[in-house]
Amino acid sequence: MKSRSTYLDASAKIFIIDDSYYNLDILSTILTESGYNVVAEMNSEIAFDQIIKCYPDLIILDVVMPKIDGFKLCEVLHLEPKTKDIPIIFMTALTDIEQKVKGLNLGAVDYITKPFQKEEILARIQVHLRIRQLNLELEEQKQQLEQRVQARTAELSQALENLKQTQLQLVQAEKISLIGQLVAGVAHEVNNPIGFIATNLYHAKNYVEDLVHLVQLYQHHFPQPGASIEKQIEEMDLQHVLEDLPKLVSSMKLGTDSVRGIMQSLRTFSRADGDTKKAVNIHEGLETTLMILQHRLKAKPNRSAIKVIKKYANLPLIKCYSGQLNQVFMNLLANAIDALEDSLMNRDQEAKNLQIHVCTSLDQERVIIQIADNGMGIPESKQNEIFQPFFTTKAEGKGTGLGLSICQQIIREQHGGTLECVSSPGEGTEFLITIPL
Ligand SMILES: Nc1ncnc2c1ncn2[C@@H]1O[C@H](COP(=O)(O)OP(=O)(O)OP(=O)(O)O)[C@@H](O)[C@H]1O
Numbered sequence: 001m002k003s004r005s006t007y008l009d010a011s012a013k014i015f016i017i018d019d020s021y022y023n024l025d026i027l028s029t030i031l032t033e034s035g036y037n038v039v040a041e042m043n044s045e046i047a048f049d050q051i052i053k054c055y056p057d058l059i060i061l062d063v064v065m066p067k068i069d070g071f072k073l074c075e076v077l078h079l080e081p082k083t084k085d086i087p088i089i090f091m092t093a094l095t096d097i098e099q100k101v102k103g104l105n106l107g108a109v110d111y112i113t114k115p116f117q118k119e120e121i122l123a124r125i126q127v128h129l130r131i132r133q134l135n136l137e138l139e140e141q142k143q144q145l146e147q148r149v150q151a152r153t154a155e156l157s158q159a160l161e162n163l164k165q166t167q168l169q170l171v172q173a174e175k176i177s178l179i180g181q182l183v184a185g186v187a188h189e190v191n192n193p194i195g196f197i198a199t200n201l202y203h204a205k206n207y208v209e210d211l212v213h214l215v216q217l218y219q220h221h222f223p224q225p226g227a228s229i230e231k232q233i234e235e236m237d238l239q240h241v242l243e244d245l246p247k248l249v250s251s252m253k254l255g256t257d258s259v260r261g262i263m264q265s266l267r268t269f270s271r272a273d274g275d276t277k278k279a280v281n282i283h284e285g286l287e288t289t290l291m292i293l294q295h296r297l298k299a300k301p302n303r304s305a306i307k308v309i310k311k312y313a314n315l316p317l318i319k320c321y322s323g324q325l326n327q328v329f330m331n332l333l334a335n336a337i338d339a340l341e342d343s344l345m346n347r348d349q350e351a352k353n354l355q356i357h358v359c360t361s362l363d364q365e366r367v368i369i370q371i372a373d374n375g376m377g378i379p380e381s382k383q384n385e386i387f388q389p390f391f392t393t394k395a396e397g398k399g400t401g402l403g404l405s406i407c408q409q410i411i412r413e414q415h416g417g418t419l420e421c422v423s424s425p426g427e428g429t430e431f432l433i434t435i436p437l
């Protein structure tokens, strides 16, 4: 809105309408001599258009005029948004109380009486121009205030939104760290008894072998041990037991070795990072994560197993926060599995060869880790949005939409690397991590 307050008093524009040339002349002269910018009009029929055009600061209106009288014109001016706030002063005969009251009721701010009293007219006009000026300033301030309130409200809602997101990310990070602690605790507790069983199995295997050997020697030297022993030998199928027992012990040993491996992986996976980076083997992280996800990769009643094809380069140890990197691998691999499972909904389930490629490589100054699936891909329109916190296409309760935004944060902010996505809808998706050496 233009600021009019600066010129209002000095050279205010006053529009006078009166069908009497005599009155018009007197009033114009008084006002012009006092420095006002006067526009005079005798024809009330064209006055309205002129007022719109020249937008005066004050209007002085005669009451009695042919065709459109002052009251009518006042009504019309009050209905028009452009002119409704311009103050209107009526001119009436000194004695006509009724006209004065009607004019004021129609929204006029004041009246002046004929014959004109110069001092009184100037005083009244000055008062109303001043009020008009104050009103304009007030309006301007009101608008500025509204704008500021709007801007502030927008800032506050943005701040609130940011706060909500940070809070959720913190909750998510806290949950992950708690799960990590829990897993580490369980792995630690299981590790002792498993170690105990494994060590004892080693001795048990030797004892069993000795015992088997001893029984065989007995059989050799005492081929006829007597009826009750022979009966027992037959009932228990001694030959089978002697053959099976060492195998059984060996497979128990295999089983405990495997449980120990799993526990070791869990401990590696949930290792707390501390606040400094440590040099680690990235492949170990990938392998543990794949192992933890094993149950999701296996064949299901409705689909074949997901085949993981690995292509590992010869990598040096990489300085990083390995717990956080494992979290990234976990998110990307879990997303790939979800995408593969979703892709089955639209395709021939038997024919589909579900695959995840995990590939590492090295160029001069960075490590590159690629995780690609041949799932349903991401529509081009969504590719920009997937890294936004809370963007998810998954059912409620299944995805929070935080996975990729957390990955992005870990790779970019914590490791100074990049995380990019290349996807062909219908064919698959590849995520490409680079970490500077
Ligand atoms: N490999 C992929 N193939 C197809 N779409 C993907 C793939 N990875 C991510 N997306 C899309 O990106 C969205 C966001 O992924 P993100 O990991 O951030 O959240 P989410 O998996 O939906 O939920 P959360 O990981 O929090 O449980 C997914 O909902 C999915 O639409």
Ligand SMILES: [Mg+2]
Residues within 6 Å of the ligand: 331, 334, 335, 399, 403, 404
């Ligand atoms: Mg996810």
